[in-house]
Amino acid sequence: MMADNPxxxxxxxxxxxxxxLPASSTxxxxxxxxxxxxxAMEMAQLIRAKKLSAREALAVHxxxxxxxxxxxxxxxxxxxxxxAAAADKADKMQAHNEKLGPLHGLPVAHKxxxxxxxxxxTFGSPLFKDYIPxxxxxxxxxxxxxxxxxxxxxxxxxxxxxxxxxxxxFGATRNPYDLSKTCGGSSGGAAVALACGxxxxxxxxxxxxxxxxxxxxCNIVGFRPSIGRVPxxxxxxxxxxxSTMGCLGRSTADLAFALSTIAGPDPNTPLAIREPGDLxxxxxxxxxxxxxxxxxxxxxxxxxxxxxRTLIDAHRATFESLxxxxxxxxxxxxxxxxxxxxxxxxxxxxxxxxxxxxHPYGFKDTLKDEIQRGMNLTGEDIAHAETAHSLIWRRFQxxxxxxxxxxxxxxxxxxxxxxxxxxxxxxxxxxxxxxxxMKSCWYISVTGNPAGSVPAGFTREGLPxxxxxxxxxxxxxxxxxxxxxxxxxxxxxxxxxxxx
Numbered sequence: 001m002m003a004d005n006p007x008x009x010x011x012x013x014x015x016x017x018x019x020x021l022p023a024s025s026t027x028x029x030x031x032x033x034x035x036x037x038x039x040a041m042e043m044a045q046l047i048r049a050k051k052l053s054a055r056e057a058l059a060v061h062x063x064x065x066x067x068x069x070x071x072x073x074x075x076x077x078x079x080x081x082x083x084a085a086a087a088d089k090a091d092k093m094q095a096h097n098e099k100l101g102p103l104h105g106l107p108v109a110h111k112x113x114x115x116x117x118x119x120x121x122t123f124g125s126p127l128f129k130d131y132i133p134x135x136x137x138x139x140x141x142x143x144x145x146x147x148x149x150x151x152x153x154x155x156x157x158x159x160x161x162x163x164x165x166x167x168x169x170f171g172a173t174r175n176p177y178d179l180s181k182t183c184g185g186s187s188g189g190a191a192v193a194l195a196c197g198x199x200x201x202x203x204x205x206x207x208x209x210x211x212x213x214x215x216x217x218c219n220i221v222g223f224r225p226s227i228g229r230v231p232x233x234x235x236x237x238x239x240x241x242x243s244t245m246g247c248l249g250r251s252t253a254d255l256a257f258a259l260s261t262i263a264g265p266d267p268n269t270p271l272a273i274r275e276p277g278d279l280x281x282x283x284x285x286x287x288x289x290x291x292x293x294x295x296x297x298x299x300x301x302x303x304x305x306x307x308x309r310t311l312i313d314a315h316r317a318t319f320e321s322l323x324x325x326x327x328x329x330x331x332x333x334x335x336x337x338x339x340x341x342x343x344x345x346x347x348x349x350x351x352x353x354x355x356x357x358x359h360p361y362g363f364k365d366t367l368k369d370e371i372q373r374g375m376n377l378t379g380e381d382i383a384h385a386e387t388a389h390s391l392i393w394r395r396f397q398x399x400x401x402x403x404x405x406x407x408x409x410x411x412x413x414x415x416x417x418x419x420x421x422x423x424x425x426x427x428x429x430x431x432x433x434x435x436x437x438m439k440s441c442w443y444i445s446v447t448g449n450p451a452g453s454v455p456a457g458f459t460r461e462g463l464p465x466x467x468x469x470x471x472x473x474x475x476x477x478x479x480x481x482x483x484x485x486x487x488x489x490x491x492x493x494x495x496x497x498x499x500x
Contacts, residue, residue, distance in 0.1 A: 032500055036064045036197030040106060040254040043200055047094075047105040054090035054105030058083055058149060061107045065151070065198045068500055071179065074192035075109055076170040077120045077153040083107070086149040102261055102281070104147030108201040109193050112153040113160045113186070114245065115234075116140050119150065124158040124167035124186075127355065127362045138233060139203055139245050139262040146261040148201060154189030159352065160205060161367040163213040163411075163438050164422055165189060168364070172418050175217060176497035177464055181415035184214035187248065191218040194250050196500040201258045207243035207344070209410075209441025212453035215248055216410035216466025219493060221255050221483065222248045223452040224445065226474045230262050231269035236351065238270040241389075241448045242343060251493060252454065252484040256280045256477075263476075279477060284484035289323030291482075294399070296408035297330050302439045303429040305413035307459045312409045312467055315456060315486075319407070322485055330406070331399040335388035336439075336446045342377065342385035343446075344435075349374025366421070366434040389446060396447040400472045405482060410453040410466035412440050440468065450476040454483040455492035464492075 035043070035057065046052040062080060069075050090105045115121050117136040122128045136144070144150070155165050155173045165188025166172035173188045175181040176195050183192045187204030191214035194202050204211045206224040215222025227241040235243075247262065249255030263277030295316060298304070316326050348371050356363055356371050363371065400406065413426050422434040431437060444451045449470050456467035467486070471479035487493055 032064050032067070032197050033060045035060045036500075037250070037496060038200070039251060040200035040249065041257050044103060044106055044257075048100060050094065054087040054149060055084070057105055058087040058107055058151070061151065061197075061199060064196070068196045069198060071499060072174045072176055072183075072192050072196060073171060074154055074173050074189040074196065075152045075198060076112060076155045076189065079119055079150060079152055082119070083149050083151045090147060090149065101145060101147035102257070103143060103201065106148050106201050107151045107199045108143055108148040108203070109152050109154045109190065109199045110140055110150065110202075111187050111190050111204045112156045113205055114140060114203055116150065116153065119153065121153065122169050124156045124160070124169060125362070126168050127359055129169050137245070138266065139230060142262045143201070143203070148261075151199060154187070154193050154202060156189060157186040158364050158367060160186040160207065160210060161348070161364075161370070162186065162422060162434055163209055163441070164420075165214070166418075166421075174418055175415050176499050177219065177462060178415065179499070180418060181463065182217065182418045182420070184217035184411070184415065186210040186214075187222070188214040190248055191215055191220055191222070194218070194220050194248055195497055197496075200250075200254065201247070203245065203247050203262075205243060205245045206445070207442075208340070208435055208445055209438050211246050211248060212410050212441050212451060212466070212468060213438060215453040217415045217464060219455045219464035219495060219497070220248055220250050221252050221452065221454050221487070221493065222466075223255055223259070223480065224450065225259065225263065225476050226273060226450045227448050228269065228271035228273040229450070229474075229476055230259075231264070231266035231272040233266055233268035235269070237347060240343075240347065241271070242340070242347060242445060252452070252480050252487050253284060256284060256480050273474060280480070282477075284481050286481045286485065287323065288482065288485060291324045291405070292403045293319055293324045293326045294330060294403040294406045295326050295328045296406070297328055299330065299408070299439060299443060300333055303412060303426040304409060304440075305426055307414055308409050308412065308465055311457045311459070311465045315467060318486060318489060322489065327403075329403070331395050333392065333443045335392040335395070336443045339385045339389035339392060340442050340446045342381055343389065345370050345374035346377055346382060346385070347374070349377070392446055393448060396449065397473055400449075404472060404478070406470040408468050408470070409440050410468040412437055414459050414461070414463040414465060444468070444470050449473055450479045452479050452483045454486055456490070457492050458495070
């Protein structure tokens with residue numbers, strides 16, 4: 001990392017020196033510039049203090065993308081000319097002493113499920129391989145207004161279905177800690193881009209774990225905000241609580257910094273939370289003495305790989321060292337089985353049913369099967385699912401009246417082979433569905449509560465493992481505070497992938 005408060009000359013010397021360093025283990029290429037792993041907050045401060053220009057920051061990150069991206073396939077659409085023009089405009093704004101946004105001059109990459117005005121958005125589907133939206137989603141425009149500079153789009157699974165990032169348009173994205181393994185998904189490209197220092201800011205989305213799972217697999221921080229925290233006025237199902245957009249970060253502070261620019265009320269989003277987004281720009285430090293934490297058991301018989309279970313269970317002592325009172329307890333999650341599966345299939349059928357009828361061979365088999373299941377649902381099926389959904393929500397909120405947090409593993413196993421579409425068993429328990437291995441995430445999704453994944457260590461093979469912190473209803477900032485405290489005391493997130 002760079003020294004505190006460096007001068008402009010020291011910053012530029014650091015960038016130049018990095019290009020002259022001896023060859024690293026990355027196939028004889030020079031090491032990355034230290035700027036690539038400078039925090040987003042510090043980088044924004046350097047630009048604001050005129051110790052670094054937006055053009056210089058962009059150039060360093062484009063070089064890192066050229067250097068590392070061919071090996072991991074994280075950023076799948078690049079717009080260097082557009083980014084250069086935006087960086088030039090950003091520097092002119094600063095020269096003219098114009099008002100600057102919080103993300104002024106910072107490179108950002110958006111998940112390829114998120115529509116970007118004038119930039120190809122494929123949704124990971126061959127059916128949209130040439131689609132260029134006329135307008136961007138709200139988080140894109142909010143980040144643009146905050147001064148961020150778009151460099152490209154990050155890879156995702158087809159229509160975001162499944163926690164493994166691969167599709168027929170761009171192929172698979174690889175885990176930077178082990179190129180033979182998956183990075184998770186469906187915001188996998190975003191997680192890898194951050195882990196490898198290609199961008200300091202990246203967006204994503206989460207229905208069944210797509211912001212948390214890849215964060216755990218790539219040793220960064222992922223956060224599923226409360227529904228409505230990041231509004232989506234274009235959502236077809238404006239009252240749905242299953243999916244939300246959000247962001248990831250190399251640290252909790254960086255994630256909160258980015259979240260502060262995309263969160264906030266919107267008059268066209270029915271469930272939008274009215275609190276301003278800038279509350280996430282406040283310091284995250286807090287005392288946790290006497291705070292009660294519920295520690296997971298087995299989620300009602302959900303299997304966990306022993307490598308994950310051992311690492312996570314060891315962290316009971318970590319929270320106790322923060323002053324927390326930790327008790328093993330969990331609610332009954334059985335209603336989640338009914339509600340999430342049915343409502344997910346129903347939503348997919350509503351979104352893609354007509355498209356599947358027009359292009360019967362245009363979808364991967366797992367998604368095709370789910371759409372067809374959704375199309376066969378009856379009104380009684382939906383009513384049963386909504387009743388279960390209400391039950392799990394009430395049960396979980398009641399459970400968290402005693403505890404401020406619920407802690408569990410982010411994923412049920414470490415990163416697996418990149419050529420495996422999805423795990424079919426864990427610890428001898430076999431699965432019938434492609435989402436069965438991610439119950440530790442989607443059980444939480446169906447509650448609607450805010451949840452974050454923070455780096456929790458590595459297996460003996462060197463594979464990252466994430467710990468999941470779930471907070472009370474709409475207490476997003478509280479979740480980030482505990483994640484920050486855990487991060488500060490453990491430091492696992494400081495370990496970078498060798499390839500980067």
